[in-house]
Amino acid sequence: MSWQAIGEEPVRETLDSGLEIFVLPKPGLKKTYATYATHYGSIDSHFRRPGSGERVDVPDGIAHFLEHKMFEKETDPQVFERFAQLGAYSNAYTEYITTTFLFSATSDIQDCLETLLRVVEEPYFTEENVEKEKGIIEQEIRMYLDMPGERLRSNLMRALYHKNPVRLDIAGSVESIRTITTEDLYLCYHTFYHPSNMAIFVAGDVDPGRIIDHLSTLEKRRALKPLPSIERIFPEEPAGVAEKRVEQSMPVSTPLWLMGYKDGETGLSGRELLRHDMTMSLMWNLLLGSSSSLFNELYQDGLINERFYAHYSSASNYAFSALGGETPDPERLESTLTARLPNQALRQADLDRLKRKEMGEFLTLFENLEELAFAFNALHFRGIDLAEVPTIIEGITMGDLEEARGRHLTESARASSLVIPTPMTGAGGFR
Amino acid sequence: MAWPHVSDQFVGEWRDGVGLFVYPTKRFKTVTIHAAWIQDLAVDRRAVGATLIQLLRRGTESLPSRQVMETRLEDLYGASFRADVGKLGDKQILSVHVTVANGRFLPGRPDTVGQALDFVAEVLERPAMLNGAFADEVVEQEKVLLKRQIAAIINDKGQYAMSRLMELVSEGQRFGLRKLGTESEVDHISASTVTEFYHSVRDGAPFVFTVVGDVDPDTIHEYFSSRWNSTRQPLATIDPYRGRHDGQTVVESGDVRQGKLNLAYRTGITARSSRYPALVMYSGILGGFSHSKLFLNVRERASLAYYAYSRLDSALALMTIGAGIEFADYEDARAIIQAQVEAMREGAFTDEDVAYTLKAYANDILSEEDSPGQLIGRHLEQLLVGGGLTGMDLIDALGKVRRQDVLEVAREVELDTVYFLTTEGKSGHGE
Incomplete structure (x- = not known):
């Protein structure tokens, strides 16, 4: 394209x-x-x-x-x-x-x-x-x-x-x-x-x-010359997660649950980073996108609603996936997902279709200037050229997705966050 | 019938409860199709309306499940599909819309628009049913999700506070009703009641169909006429608020970290009035922008809030003011806000305030025209309010507003109700 x-x-x-x-x-x-x-x-x-x-x-x-x-x-x-x-x-x-x-x-x-x-x-x-x-x-x-x-x-x-x-x-x-x-x-x-x-x-x-x-x-008029790159200091991050689970109670109607996988594969930039990022995004779309079997089973079970999401976010110094939303039964949702995600079948036909969806969305991006500017800046400061997105998407294979899943979905890199409802106060509930 | 060949404006007609409008334009690479049924917001109908909207996402005759529908949308280059419940004044708006990439920018130039039209038509006319009714199992699943969504209003404290304010202002009149209904109303819905409701809405409710994008209006007109041609119930325009509270104040408490202060004022002027442009200028000078009095005085001078704004309800003849503040600053913040409203009455605004506000509105109004969704929204609002100006006409009218006009409006704006959501242990009725 x-x-x-x-x-x-x-x-x-x-x-x-x-x-x-x-x-x-x-x-x-x-x-x-x-x-x-x-x-x-x-x-x-x-x-x-x-x-x-x-x-x-x-x-x-x-x-x-x-x-x-x-x-x-x-x-x-x-x-x-x-x-x-x-x-x-x-x-x-x-x-x-x-x-x-x-x-x-x-x-x-x-x-x-x-x-x-x-x-x-x-x-x-x-x-x-x-x-x-x-x-x-x-x-x-x-x-x-x-x-x-x-x-x-x-x-x-x-x-x-x-x-x-x-x-x-x-x-x-x-x-x-x-x-x-x-x-x-x-x-x-x-x-x-x-x-x-x-x-x-x-x-x-x-x-x-x-x-x-x-x-x-x-x-x-400012007559400035380029400076050498800035030396930023980042602490050494251990491989495992800091805490398996964090809970907070707040006035919400139904529990909110979010699970994350920390990705140890950092230090990438430019085309490598984009390729890795797009591979992960496609993997989550196949596994848990709104057309996936798993999403629709969970939806019909009443475990998730249509705002449930799974996405990957990365830069040179951090990378993680986050998936979750509102659920009446966080325990069951979490155990179902951790059991199914590593084994759920990934299908070539789904990948082909989701690539088409990504292409359509890339085109649509140029219609909304706010989103376009946001995407441009996000990619630019990761050393990525916006124009490369379609080619990179095109080149991603089933093998890439399987490999990414195998590396990424490990128990030691997984943590979850939970917001649970506090008991209502006063006669009229939240009053 | 051939329509005038114009571009970048709505062509169409609204009669016998049926509206078809097309906005042909080359500005967008997508085409947006929006269809809406409109009904009075009422206790006996709102929840079943909201349930129906959920069911429309669960499949059609030829796409019999949610998963198959989503797969179809991805095939259509990631077309976005939404079914929403909206509210304007005392109307409930049941809408579906699809945005699809225009095929002319895609490989092989597929007819994405024709396919998207068929998709929308099928969602509206042939939703998935079993023996002539929505399936019990699916209805029960969607009822559970809808009840959770209704309960979730407490998750967003700003929205919750605004909704409480409107309930207090309305005292049971229809415009104060929440758009999704209550959990117990949902409990009373069955597959047969929602099926019956669907038939009555499909065959009789006022219906508006709108298309924005690079399309031929005649083609759309032909497509529409072959499907939707019957006479429907006429649409009654929205009645403005005619209550008369004398600044009643209600303070309620919950588990929150920030207080939400909301005030409602009667304006006596709807978008249909020739004085509406003066009211728009008034509200803009008071609290529409970051140069406005509320932002400058509550945030910049007193550092009491991160946000402070005023907003008009063009249908109900109400103005609302909102600010997020420290609990202890309630008296101070309220005093500053009311002092600014008073200052407007005394004419304490400059020609510069007027000039800035006019330019800011021109920017907002013109920018709406870069967004298909906003174009459709303001056009629908105009239909429901029963008149009023939009676009360049509104900008021209704002430019003709004189200082005297703003002053007259300022003197007629009256405080109706004040609502404050604060932390535990501080509730009660003030004043």
Whole structure:
């Protein structure tokens, strides 16, 4: 499948500073969506100071805190205000390995891009504005603490991993963020927000040449040169899981259950990583996708509902599968799955059909700019070219799936997380 | 009959309880087919409606099980299929929709659209039955899952709090009913009642069929007319809220980490009113965006919340405000929110506030047009409310709103009900 066959003509460019730009023209769309992302996320709290090489350890949750603080500027207009003047929507999000700033606009795209550059390129942290943010982020963390699905995932990560920082919540904890200082923020900013560690993605009814010229002119003023790659420090992760099972009680109606398999095969990047990731994804689709026999048996038994899912997630420093959902009987679901998953037949016809499904979904991806930008950034910072996805999918064989299953589904790499209902309080139930 | 050959707008008609609308466009690589039955949201019908929707996912005559259906969808290049229960005002919307990749971008150019149309038609007209009725076993399985889904409302605290607020405002009027019904209503459903209900809805309920994508309206019209041509019950438009609470306050408690404060205001204006654009501007200035008064004052100045917003119900003539806050900050947060509403009454907003809000709405409204789902949603809403502006017409009308118009609206908005969900041991009726 070529870009031409699917009717897309992306343009890419690497500037002298090392900044990578990817522009996808989408004639006829009303909205332009742009992201400016850095290869820096919640797991990058330990690294060597560029230059001196001295080891640095910063508080958990700092990447997310930094994301919030990038919207505050020393000089007016403030970026939120400027985006408001331009009628643009702006936001940002932090994940394990990336932080992404974005805008979505239907006019004044060049001005919006300039403002997006200001968001990322003008740090301004003061004791006062850092203190003020702690109250807001504390409420954000508390909001997640009330979300059963978030707790379920968070607890599973803590069970799977002993030391790898993916075991920590992306936003950190109420306690850890209270210790963040302006010095910590500046240090992380200068280490990770360098153009050679970042990428810009623009999609919309735009002229790629004009976008790239404009960004290139703006970036020349900073006269930055690429830096050597950043040395990130990750603890040695033992092979087995930290805890077999983590339970939490919360006001939910039915138990929530999530099982994970930690994948020891890390250190991959680029095409190898993509191939491994797609193999695992297809394996889970065959075993437990919504057309699988196992899924439908469990569904008819009332053990799962249609939101049950199984997926694989990976980067260079971590990789795991997670599967689960709402169930009235976690014990029976868990024992059925652990018994059946290693032996369930994988069929060639299913693989062929699911490859077709992946192709259709790849095409559909280009329709939703938010999802496309998300996929682009996720792949880009794993060293993967989006265009390679169809070819890699095509090349995956039954042998790959069987081998992956044999290696991955081992008892020592398995853990589970459970959210169980607390007894209701008060006469009217949850009142 | 030949329809006007236009693109990028809805063509179609709505009469005798039947609507067919097509939005031909080259902007999308997918085609979305949406079909909806509409009925009054009522205690004796809502649960059986929700059960029916679940059953439509369990198979058709030619695709007799859930698994075969899912396999078929994967064969169709991963077409997505959903059957949903929606609610707007006092209406329950029973809908199915399929989104499929347009075959012209796929190898061999398969006719995916024709196949997707057949799929939707079969789901609606020939669901899997046994001796003329839904199978008992399948009905019982889906009842169990539906009851769990009903109970799961407590899992999402923000949604739960908003639903409680609407129950308090409505005092038993139909618009306050939850869309899925209660567990005991589901208990009373049998295979014969849901089969009978299915026949009455299929043959008589107001029905709207919508297609968005690169399709020929005449072809769709022909396909539709050969299948759905009977006269149905007329659709009564939604009645606005006419209650009159004087700021009644209810505080309830549960096992939560963050308090949820929700307020309902009567506006007296629905989307049908010529004053609706002024109300939209009012709500936008107050709490629609990140430049709005609620966000700036509750979050940015006081650091009391991560989110604080106001939202309009265009059918019911209500405005709701929501914020997630620390339990102890209830009085402060409520005072700040009410002070902002008061400030609007006194005209404490600038020309800049008005200009930013107009641009932000223009961005939102135009961006909707890049999403087939949002285009269909707003079009259906317009039908159910019985008029009102969308798209460029709405943007133009917002641009003509004068400061005086916003002030007049601001003075008529009245506090109706306040609901606060707090932690254990703090419940009771306030004021």
